[in-house]
Amino acid sequence: MSYRRSATSYWLVGGLCAALIVLAALQYRWSGQVSDAERSRMRANLQMAVSQFRQDLSRDLLNLCSGFQADAEAIDRRDWDRLARQGSEWLRSSSESGLVSSVYLWQAEGDSLLRLNRSEQHFEPAAEPGAMKTLLGLFRAQAGDNPQSRAFRPMTWTLEARSPALVHSLYAFPELGERPRARLAGFVAIEVNPQYLQQKFLPELAGRHFAGPDGFLYNVGIAPADDQTHPFYRSDGFDPANLASADVNVAMLESRPRGPDRAGFAGFGPGGASFGGFGPGAPGPGAHRHDGDAAPGEPHGRRGPPPDEGSQRDRYRFASRFAATQPLIPAADPHNQWRLMVRHRAGSVEAAVAQVRWRDLAVSFVILLLLGASMALIVVSTQRAQRLARLQMEFVAGISHELRTPLTVISSAAQNLT
Secondary structure (H helix, E strand, O other), X not given: OHHHHHHHHHHHHHHHHHHHHHHHHHHHHHHHHHHHHHHHHHHHHHHHHHHHHHHHHHHHHHXXXXXXXXXXXXXXXXXXXXXXXXXXXXXXXXXXXXXXXXXXXXXXXXXXXEEEEOOOXXXXXXXXXXXXXXXXXXXXXXXXXXXXHOOOOOOOEEEEOOOOEEEEEEEEOOOOOOOOOXXXXXXXXXEEOHHHHHHHHHHHHHXXXXXXXXXXXXXXXEEEOOOOOOOOEEOOOOOHHHHHHOOEEEEOOOOOOOOOOOOOOOEEEOOEEEOOOOOOOOOXXXXXXXXXXXOOOOOOOOOOOOOOHHHHHHHHXXXXXXXXXXXXXXXXXXXXXXXXXXXXXOOOHHHHHXXXXXXXXXXXXXXXXXXXXXXXXXXXXXXXXXXXXXXXXXXXXXXXXXXXXXXXXXXXXXXXHO
């Protein structure tokens, strides 16, 4: 009977040990699946944060630029005072006016550079500052006849990273009845204040998307594309020496494909731009193409009969409004752009997920070891109790035998005496 009980106990202990081993294997497997799901979730959240960061940057800068969005009528009349008053009032009411260092206007006619006087709200002649020399070269090249030298697309704001500056090309629309070709009137360049950008604007924007309750969850760095090891902004803990381990390394602004479907332009001509979809003879939004219009892939010079004067006026008005709806785009030169680099504070998303996984596994295995140790202690305590009980029974039996023997002798002697 005692042997059967011991065998049953050993079988029970063995079964419990096997169950603990199976649980440990399952825990390891399930932790891997949970880690994969967590990694996917963290990457998706990071991509969303990066996308929202880029969108907010583009929106905030465009909000700053919207005060200098000149309409077609002001450009045709070269009414720069109107643009100066509009921009000065906008900067006065803008919460990010500290981001603007200076505002320049370059006129293609006469090759003259003007600078905005905010207090008097007008443009005044300015000497060529050092920061504008590169931009002036690009402006003059775009005013030339070489289509390959055009660095700025019409109807869009461009972030020129080296200056840094926000640049917008000003095109004058032709008079009704003339050939549908817009002439370059000049450029507006908003020079960005680098100190305000690095110390206030970018830290607030990065903290809005990459920080948590206990600081930055992701370390952020922003650097020129041609010198990423020297970021002009970086959060605490960002190490530019480990760019290879960055979880995200993308352009700060999303590049937009060129073409009439995106920019609304059919192409460029010498000294001007041909506005596909807005000029006479080109079908407007939602209109049908006339016979003889330029089909996809055909030269833009093939146009149908010009529509009436009213439809032309509507198209030019639409083109003027269209200019304010285009997204902020990076410079055409990929080396003249900003790069956004984001890395998890643990080193990378992979490292962060691995740390969590091994921590959870350590806790689980410690719990299983404690269960195994508790079970072993219970078995040892049970065996010890059984051994003590057996010794106690043997001791009682021995004492009883030792006491019973003299009592029997005494009892026999008493009977004999009786």
